[in-house]
Amino acid sequence: NTTNLSVIESGRDEIIWIGGKEPGFIQRFDPSKEMVTMEFPYEFSEISHVVSGDTIAYAVYRDNQYWGIAEYRSEDGTFYHRDLYPVWQLAEDGINDIEIMDTTVFIGTQSGLFTGEVGENPNSWNLISEEIVGNVTDIEIFGDSLFFILDSEVCLMNIDSQEIEGSGAFNFYLLESLSSGATWAINSSYTRLVEVSGEEIIILPAKAKCITSFRDSLIIVGMEEGLFIKDLFQSGYEVFVPNTLPTNQISALTILNDGRLIAGSKKGLSILEPWGWRNIIETTSNEMLISDTYPTQYFSADTIPVDFGGYIADIEKDSHGKVYCAIRGTYPEPRRHGGGIIIIDIDNPGDFSLIDTTHLDYFLDEYMVVKDLEFDNSGNLWVADAYA
Numbered sequence: 001n002t003t004n005l006s007v008i009e010s011g012r013d014e015i016i017w018i019g020g021k022e023p024g025f026i027q028r029f030d031p032s033k034e035m036v037t038m039e040f041p042y043e044f045s046e047i048s049h050v051v052s053g054d055t056i057a058y059a060v061y062r063d064n065q066y067w068g069i070a071e072y073r074s075e076d077g078t079f080y081h082r083d084l085y086p087v088w089q090l091a092e093d094g095i096n097d098i099e100i101m102d103t104t105v106f107i108g109t110q111s112g113l114f115t116g117e118v119g120e121n122p123n124s125w126n127l128i129s130e131e132i133v134g135n136v137t138d139i140e141i142f143g144d145s146l147f148f149i150l151d152s153e154v155c156l157m158n159i160d161s162q163e164i165e166g167s168g169a170f171n172f173y174l175l176e177s178l179s180s181g182a183t184w185a186i187n188s189s190y191t192r193l194v195e196v197s198g199e200e201i202i203i204l205p206a207k208a209k210c211i212t213s214f215r216d217s218l219i220i221v222g223m224e225e226g227l228f229i230k231d232l233f234q235s236g237y238e239v240f241v242p243n244t245l246p247t248n249q250i251s252a253l254t255i256l257n258d259g260r261l262i263a264g265s266k267k268g269l270s271i272l273e274p275w276g277w278r279n280i281i282e283t284t285s286n287e288m289l290i291s292d293t294y295p296t297q298y299f300s301a302d303t304i305p306v307d308f309g310g311y312i313a314d315i316e317k318d319s320h321g322k323v324y325c326a327i328r329g330t331y332p333e334p335r336r337h338g339g340g341i342i343i344i345d346i347d348n349p350g351d352f353s354l355i356d357t358t359h360l361d362y363f364l365d366e367y368m369v370v371k372d373l374e375f376d377n378s379g380n381l382w383v384a385d386a387y388a
Helices: none
Strands: 005-010 016-030 035-052 056-063 066-075 078-085 095-101 104-109 112-117 136-142 145-150 153-158 164-166 172-177 183-187 192-196 201-203 208-214 218-223 226-231 238-240 252-255 261-264 268-273 276-282 301-304 311-317 323-330 341-344 352-355 368-375 381-385
Touching: 005 035, 016 056, 035 078, 035 095, 056 095, 066 095, 104 136, 112 136, 136 172, 145 172, 153 172, 172 208, 183 208, 252 311, 252 323, 261 311, 268 311, 323 381
Parallel strands: 095 136, 276 301, 311 368
Antiparallel strands: 005 016, 016 035, 035 056, 056 066, 066 078, 095 104, 104 112, 136 145, 145 153, 153 164, 172 183, 183 192, 192 201, 208 218, 218 226, 226 238, 252 261, 261 268, 268 276, 311 323, 323 341, 323 368, 341 352, 368 381
């Protein structure tokens, strides 16, 4: 399976549901055993949401452009696949969220807010109210109330009376409500954490992907680059990025003479040291940030002002220990500080040079696409340049 995960949801039995993206699959992970206990190896395009009750669970999946719902039933404490409901006509444009409260299921779609009885055929579910017609992007259940975002506005509905109240707070996409009555949200551009009906606005260091809370004391935002953690009883916040590569899309690999592995990607270079990953990544500024020591438990990186282009197509090393990177898709000065080939001392990242492979370009096109590098037995470097 892919390492590209789209959803992680804790079930009421404390087993974690994991949904994959490209291809879409479902796994059940037991944290106490640290192992996957069951897998449903679908070949969908994506699993976008999972929600689990005591005896029934649903997964929202996308199969190319069509959206459907997978149903699971619990027997003797184990969930089994029950049925698929493909091409759910009520949500042709997409399913944004799904939640369960007792025996009732709520579904947020681009066509409104739907509801139905748990266990019934999803095609029998209906709009909860004719007043809620629009793009419902997130749903939160709190007591006998339903918080949801309708066309970017945070709204509240009493489930019993179905009275709807708009908050007047707009431009939101993700929502998290606490038992204290406080509500936090992510704005529509995924760049801010906002206390709804409050005064606190926090600019996030990276784009948000999801939001949750822990024991009404922590707000946790999953970002494109790590976790943002805010303690509601203290000032400030923490950003946690584990020691890892900047991306799992690796385009080139090589092993140095000392046994270290080097991985190349569109983000730059990643070196597997004895203590973990050390990264060399690009920056658009002219400033180099080179560290003498690295926090081994966190993301570690030096930044250099070069353009690694579309991606690193190949990595070779010379007899002096320097690394040569074939860059596929970049421009030279003055458009970018890039070269068809980047030569770098990975143990001293500030020592780098660029080779502009357009100098011998027959077509006089400054765009560089270097696909392969190779040293011969005499130490000569051979270059496969698409436009040379």
